[in-house]
Amino acid sequence: MDNAYEALADEGEEKHWAFGTGFTAALTGVDRALPAGVERADLVVYCLMLGDDALIHAQRLAEWCSRAPELEEDVALANIALDLLGQARLLLSRAAEVEDAGRDEDALAYLRDEREFRNVRLVEIDCGPGPGGDFATTIARLLVFSSWRLAVFQRLTASADPVLAAVAAKGIKELAYHRDHAAQWVLRLAGGTDYSRERMIAGLTQVWAYTDELFTTHPVETALGGVAVDPADVRAEVAEVLDTVLSAAELDRPEVTQVAALAGRAGRDGVHTQALGHLLAELQHVARSMPGAVW
């Protein structure tokens, strides 16, 4: 009889282990020193901003796992979540490395509290499969987020921090796929049935209220000239991309009031919606309830 295990396990073949080789290999040979003239604390915060965006969005997308409208979409959404999780790991690892205080990606992901998270609020809100949204809302968020992040990452490839530049270079291919995937669904849902068109419009309206925050310059981004991308610079470009998709889908750009910040502060300053605390409770529970455990 076949030896079931030996027949299949090719020892030394590691590429199917998630991030077995790809994770570190992505940045091999990149100069990891702190770039000259950069304030350490600023770079840490900037890496957290971009890393937290990816981590929290991945957490939300993974909620669809085993719940997507069709199996092919289950696979696609998991792929996108995995890409973002990979970006998050690289960025949180960079934050930890620059911070140089003995923390690592997991300490940053699992042991920070709500107020220390730096993601934009757009990625934390419930856009489905929970009661806060549905598939159209999820797609609307994915379209806006990936269009914006792709534009930021394209500029970030020229960052004076070689690590950020490398993360961006790796990420733009992934983000272009995410944006394309979302755009295809916007076309299908807007042009499908009356009901799906209604859902698509409602989804876009819901997420549009969180878009201003994406283009608001944070003091850290100003301080990190040459290293960070000023998101205000990509506003026109992203608007053009979104308008192209919307007009192909024969949809109008939603006219909505933006969800207010708190005395000018929002996600980038750790001032979030109520949703983030619940999301983190789930994300962090096991890691926090077993101090000293190794995983």
Next chain:
Amino acid sequence: MDLEREFERVVAAEHRVEPRDWMPDGYRKTLVRQIAQHAHSEIIGMQPEGNWIGRAPSLRRKAILLAKVQDEAGHGLYLYAAAETLGADRAELTRNLVEGRQKYSSIFNYPTLTFADVGVIGWLVDGAAICNQVPLCRTSYGPYARAMIRVCKEESFHQRQGYELLMTMMRGTPAQREMVQDAVDRWWWPSLMMFGPPDAESANTEQSMRWRIKRHTNDELRQRFVDMTVPQAERLGVTLPDPALAWNAERGHHDFGEIDWAEFWRVVKGDGPCNAERVAHRRQAHEDGAWVREAAAAYAAKKRERAV
């Protein structure tokens, strides 16, 4: 009749049967049922481990787990595609699943209660699946055999990843070691049940063996699994919850205790801890997604119309 004799000769000579070849009705039906149940198992199998994606305690483990559950969706897709080569309709097979008319592996009707379950499922459940499925890579129906080669390759990664998680946890805190042992205690017997009823009570075995759909009996595969797993358990430092488990030098195999077949049949017949929940989850996803699938179909139809 001649066709039937020729078919028997072809499979007995270990040749592959391909979709356009003539095949007996019984062969086609048996295969559609087996492949559909297998596909359903992959899809339902996403739920127990999917339960822990949101809470995975490190980012690396989260990525591994999400990738694994995604693989299971992929396995379901290959298998539904293989069933379609026999004339089955995927939408109908899905209806059979969500309306509870077709079965899936009973192992997925047990709950995942701690993160250690993720490791134990990889080790024992994917491990048992590999034992069952490696012989299927040489099954007589070509598309099924080819799908199984891809599936088995990925299952073996799942198994190694599960075992590696458990190894890591066993090197951790006492609480982690306890957690692993507790998970082993809960999953060991259900894993042995994955090979199906004892040969004496297995209705389909003989015909399936003659058609080369199946190549080994349930009891043979179960024994093989026990023999492979015992040394792995020792290396891990866990105790398998069976006082009767002992090496039998005469047989060259491990003896093991009596499986609780009453429990097995109870779970198969629908009264396991999670039967209702698993099917309801699948049905909910299917129903919630109906408007999306309808929209995609309507959009594709409009596009075709415009293209004409």
